[in-house]
Amino acid sequence: MPRGKCCNRGNRPCSCEMGNLYRFTEPIVLACLARLGISHGYQIAQAAESLAVTHAGLDVPAVYRVLRRLENNGYVQSTWDTSRSGPARREYVVTSAGLEHLDEWTVVLGDYLASLNGVLAECRQVLQGRLCPEETENR
Amino acid sequence: MPRGKCCNRGNRPCSCEMGNLYRFTEPIVLACLARLGISHGYQIAQAAESLAVTHAGLDVPAVYRVLRRLENNGYVQSTWDTSRSGPARREYVVTSAGLEHLDEWTVVLGDYLASLNGVLAECRQVLQGRLCPEETENR
DNA sequence: TTATATATGTGTAACTTACACATATGGGGG
DNA sequence: CCCCCATATGTGTAAGTTACACATATATAA
Numbered sequence: 185m186p187r188g189k190c191c192n193r194g195n196r197p198c199s200c201e202m203g204n205l206y207r208f209t210e211p212i213v214l215a216c217l218a219r220l221g222i223s224h225g226y227q228i229a230q231a232a233e234s235l236a237v238t239h240a241g242l243d244v245p246a247v248y249r250v251l252r253r254l255e256n257n258g259y260v261q262s263t264w265d266t267s268r269s270g271p272a273r274r275e276y277v278v279t280s281a282g283l284e285h286l287d288e289w290t291v292v293l294g295d296y297l298a299s300l301n302g303v304l305a306e307c308r309q310v311l312q313g314r315l316c317p318e319e320t321e322n323r
Numbered sequence: 324m325p326r327g328k329c330c331n332r333g334n335r336p337c338s339c340e341m342g343n344l345y346r347f348t349e350p351i352v353l354a355c356l357a358r359l360g361i362s363h364g365y366q367i368a369q370a371a372e373s374l375a376v377t378h379a380g381l382d383v384p385a386v387y388r389v390l391r392r393l394e395n396n397g398y399v400q401s402t403w404d405t406s407r408s409g410p411a412r413r414e415y416v417v418t419s420a421g422l423e424h425l426d427e428w429t430v431v432l433g434d435y436l437a438s439l440n441g442v443l444a445e446c447r448q449v450l451q452g453r454l455c456p457e458e459t460e461n462r
Numbered sequence: 463t464t465a466t467a468t469a470t471g472t473g474t475a476a477c478t479t480a481c482a483c484a485t486a487t488g489g490g491g492g
Numbered sequence: 493c494c495c496c497c498a499t500a501t502g503t504g505t506a507a508g509t510t511a512c513a514c515a516t517a518t519a520t521a522a
Binding site: 224225226227244245248249252270271272273274 | 467468469470471472473
């Protein structure tokens with residue numbers, strides 16, 4: 185997905201136009217933060233566990249890096265919270281630009297899912313014609 | 324997804340156990356070849372266009388590399404076809420091990436899709452609660 | 463004192479991706 | 493004969509991603 189125009193979808197958001205995207209960490213973090221309202225990296229990483237893909241948990245360092253990048257792009261804002269006991273927290277909130285960015289992500293994810301769904305359907309269809317007959321023969 | 328055990332799903336196939344996978348080129352190529360019966364790289368690349376993900380066509384060089392790797396793993400077999408006019412073709416067929424591999428891929432893809440679907444649903448739900456009220460206000 | 467949970471990061475080897483480029487066969491047009 | 497194009501098979505690689513190792517600091521409990 186990196187580097188450049190792999191396709192031209194006009195002016196609609198596309199997975200190849202979303203810039204440096206650490207795969208799906210970005211939308212997951214954005215969604216979690218939007219859901220939580222105000223939160224910090226450690227808490228987001230924990231909340232995101234349930235949304236992480238491929239059975240692997242979210243990479244915690246990746247969460248911090250994504251938060252930094254989101255802030256550089258104006259999608260979130262942060263302030264230090266030193267009022268509580270324990271180590272200081274960097275608390276984040278989503279900006280309206282961040283919500284728009286998340287909205288673009290839903291388009292990208294929707295298209296991506298539709299394509300992958302097609303691939304999976306084709307794989308299953310092929311297997312049904314080629315694997316099942318032999319299976320029913322041998323068993 | 325590379326390098327090692329990011330999770331433990333017991334003995335079920337998992338996206339982090341599928342070895343060096345050039346993302347989804349492998350299942351796409353395998354499925355196309357299984358569908359076509361006997362085919363060569365160039366033809367597979369063309370047939371796979373309709374199944375490729377993220378609106379980008381399949382990378383043709385990647386198809387050849389994947390076919391080589393599939394053959395090294397015993398998932399396909401090849402012979403040269405010099406009988407026709409034009410450049411020689413390397414013709415491939417899927418082995419029974421290849422069909423089993425494709426079957427494992429459907430499990431991986433199914434899980435992957437389910438997880439991503441959850442992410443997308445969460446994104447949409449969050450946006451519905453946070454984006455729509457403002458939108459209906461302003462418009 | 464040591465261990466653990468919380469909290470925020472840096473560094474990087476291994477791997478993936480998109481694309482540039484190389485090579486060769488044969489057919490058609492000039 | 494030469495050039496261009498479609499077919500056909502590859503190699504090389506810069507830029508980007510991923511998983512994990514490691515560093516640091518605060519507070520609480522054993």
